[in-house]
Amino acid sequence: MDQDVQKLIKQVYEAKTDSHAADELISAYMPFIKSETARFINRPPQPEDDELSIAMFAFYEAIRGYSKLKGSFLSFAARQIKNRLIDNYRKEKRSKGLISLDTPDEDDNELIDTISDSHDEYAENEIREATQAEIRELSAQMETFGVSLSDVADNSPKQGRTLAACQKAVAYARSHPGILEEFLRTKRVPIAKLAEGTNTERKTLERHRRYLVAVLLICTNGYEIMRGHIMQVLKGGEIT
Amino acid sequence: MKYIVMECHGGYAVLMDEAARFVKAANVHYKVGQTVTDPILMEKVTEKTPSRNITVIRRFAAAAASLAVFAGMGYGYYYQNVKPHSSVIICAASDICLSLNKKGHVISVTTDDPAGEAIIKEYDYKGKDKLKVAGDILEIEKSKGLISSGDSVRMYVNADDPLDSDTYKSELEDGMKGLDLNISVLEIGQHPAPPDPVPPPIQDQPAPGKDKKDDKPAKPAETSGKPDPGSESHPDAPAPPEPAKDGHKANEGPAAPPKPAHSDDAPAPAAPDVKAEDPPPPPVEGEKPAPEAPGEDTPAPPAPDAENEDKPAPPSPPEPAEQGDDKPAVRLPATPQAPAAVAVAVAPIPPEPHEHPPFPEDKGSPENQPAPEAPGPIDHPVDPEAEGPLS
Numbered sequence: 202m203d204q205d206v207q208k209l210i211k212q213v214y215e216a217k218t219d220s221h222a223a224d225e226l227i228s229a230y231m232p233f234i235k236s237e238t239a240r241f242i243n244r245p246p247q248p249e250d251d252e253l254s255i256a257m258f259a260f261y262e263a264i265r266g267y268s269k270l271k272g273s274f275l276s277f278a279a280r281q282i283k284n285r286l287i288d289n290y291r292k293e294k295r296s297k298g299l300i301s302l303d304t305p306d307e308d309d310n311e312l313i314d315t316i317s318d319s320h321d322e323y324a325e326n327e328i329r330e331a332t333q334a335e336i337r338e339l340s341a342q343m344e345t346f347g348v349s350l351s352d353v354a355d356n357s358p359k360q361g362r363t364l365a366a367c368q369k370a371v372a373y374a375r376s377h378p379g380i381l382e383e384f385l386r387t388k389r390v391p392i393a394k395l396a397e398g399t400n401t402e403r404k405t406l407e408r409h410r411r412y413l414v415a416v417l418l419i420c421t422n423g424y425e426i427m428r429g430h431i432m433q434v435l436k437g438g439e440i441t
Numbered sequence: 442m443k444y445i446v447m448e449c450h451g452g453y454a455v456l457m458d459e460a461a462r463f464v465k466a467a468n469v470h471y472k473v474g475q476t477v478t479d480p481i482l483m484e485k486v487t488e489k490t491p492s493r494n495i496t497v498i499r500r501f502a503a504a505a506a507s508l509a510v511f512a513g514m515g516y517g518y519y520y521q522n523v524k525p526h527s528s529v530i531i532c533a534a535s536d537i538c539l540s541l542n543k544k545g546h547v548i549s550v551t552t553d554d555p556a557g558e559a560i561i562k563e564y565d566y567k568g569k570d571k572l573k574v575a576g577d578i579l580e581i582e583k584s585k586g587l588i589s590s591g592d593s594v595r596m597y598v599n600a601d602d603p604l605d606s607d608t609y610k611s612e613l614e615d616g617m618k619g620l621d622l623n624i625s626v627l628e629i630g631q632h633p634a635p636p637d638p639v640p641p642p643i644q645d646q647p648a649p650g651k652d653k654k655d656d657k658p659a660k661p662a663e664t665s666g667k668p669d670p671g672s673e674s675h676p677d678a679p680a681p682p683e684p685a686k687d688g689h690k691a692n693e694g695p696a697a698p699p700k701p702a703h704s705d706d707a708p709a710p711a712a713p714d715v716k717a718e719d720p721p722p723p724p725v726e727g728e729k730p731a732p733e734a735p736g737e738d739t740p741a742p743p744a745p746d747a748e749n750e751d752k753p754a755p756p757s758p759p760e761p762a763e764q765g766d767d768k769p770a771v772r773l774p775a776t777p778q779a780p781a782a783v784a785v786a787v788a789p790i791p792p793e794p795h796e797h798p799p800f801p802e803d804k805g806s807p808e809n810q811p812a813p814e815a816p817g818p819i820d821h822p823v824d825p826e827a828e829g830p831l832s
Contacts, residue, residue: 227452254469258452261452262483328474329472329476332445332474350448353455354463357462430443431460
């Protein structure tokens with residue numbers, strides 16, 4: 202019994218930093234996640250239920266936030282799942298006054314059919330595929346730097362001031378092509394030059410090196426869609 | 442805000458927002474490359490960065506803690522090495538005081554004696570053990586001829602801790618055996634020198650009360666005149682004869698009285714005479730028993746004067762004799778018969794008849810109220826005569 206508990210705790214601590222281990226742990230404990238979801242929605246969850254996705258996400262949050270001081274992991278995860286589902290329920294409840302587009306009208310036609318669709322689904326699919334291609338290429342290029350998107354998400358600056366400092370460094374690199382070329386050639390972030398050029402704390406940039414790798418790669422040629430997505434920031438727009 | 446789905450996992454998805462933030466969110470059936478607007482973002486893992494206040498408090502606490510540690514270490518060093526915990530006084534040719542630290546090492550040597558200062562000047566005692574320093578000092582004194590072999594040396598130990606005191610005593614006794622001296626180690630509390638000289642002066646001053654009790658001459662007074670009460674009443678007795686003047690002389694007077702009583706005891710023949718004359722005194726006592734009882738005891742002193750001439754040994758007698766002389770002088774006029782003879786005779790006799798009655802009254806009236814006694818003696822001269830006819 203104790204060995205199982207110790208093994209679980211070990212897996213949890215591995216999953217904190219390893220995204221693959223986290224995925225494996227989530228897959229291994231899917232029955233537990235489903236049971237906790239079922240207790241909340243009072244029925245067996247289906248794969249297409251948002252509650253199940255939210256429960257899986259809550260389980261992942263539990264992995265990231267768990268500590269031995271917080272007691273049993275499964276109790277902690279169950280509490281985390283329940284809280285997340287309650288939050289989602291309240292959020293849904295807030296928008297309950299809205300009418301669903303799937304609501305049938307008098308003629309038994311859905312409301313969504315009566316609204317003119319400005320979306321071009323074909324164009325959207327094309328853009329999505331193009332975006333996927335860019336992301337795949339970016340991921341591949343990031344691997345050469347030893348960085349994954351999950352790492353970038355973990356290393357992304359949380360505070361606005363830090364994010365602004367990093368954006369300032371990225372803007373400085375874009376205005377100095379030599380720095381980007383050096384970055385691609387050496388596969389090392391020129392922290393010293395960026396810190397000196399932007400008058401930023403070197404330590405601040407060093408702490409977010411993986412994030413800078415991703416953003417600097419996006420700033421290079423070949424990632425038009427993603428660059429367009431963050432263009433407002435790259436142009437020096439305010440960060441909200 | 443719009444998010445691009447960058448990566449999808451079983452439990453979460455990585456999104457990138459328009460501010461170039463990469464975030465993790467619930468993977469609600471997302472697909473890579475999809476643009477979403479309202480994701481369920483992951484809560485910030487609470488890696489609470491300590492606030493500025495907490496940081497300042499922590500730094501202050503760390504500084505205070507380190508300061509406390511250093512202060513504690515400093516005090517520990519001071520307590521162990523610098524603070525004097527005990528002292529050893531060497532009473533040889535000169536009194537030399539060694540101040541010792543907790544470890545028993547000498548931290549200072551002091552003396553009021555010039556000879557001792559000369560010894561100290563020549564000797565470096567710092568950091569040395571008490572035995573070493575004490576032995577060296579005695580050796581120096583011996584070498585200077587201040588003391589010689591076989592002389593007795595006393596050492597006094599004063600320590601905060603009784604255990605240390607005992608330890609030092611035993612160490613000094615054992616460690617000084619090598620020296621050819623008679624060394625006695627005592628605790629500072631055992632400094633017995635002063636008590637010896639004290640007794641003599643005590644005998645001189647409290648002669649009246651204590652001499653009678655302590656000294657042999659006093660004992661006879663107790664036997665004859667019923668010592669203590671009589672002696673206590675004495676002070677009151679002298680007061681009556683000279684009410685206002687000899688307030689405190691009365692205190693001296695009492696000492697004298699008992700002795701005369703003794704002297705009168707010897708002259709037995711006088712007793713019968715006194716008994717014959719007893720009648721007159723009783724009436725006096727009836728009025729003022731307390732004053733006269735002592736007064737009668739006190740008048741005895743004159744007789745002791747005679748004895749005092751025979752036995753000059755006790756120093757006190759002469760003084761009471763003078764007082765005794767004064768007292769009888771006052772009474773003489775009161776007594777109808779021969780003054781001197783009566784004064785001597787009356788003193789010894791009254792004690793016996795008065796012994797019982799006077800005590801209660803004496804204790805009450807004379808001690809607490811000397812004033813009422815004053816009128817008594819004043820009446821004396823009148824009473825005997827007045828009472829005589831009255832009776």
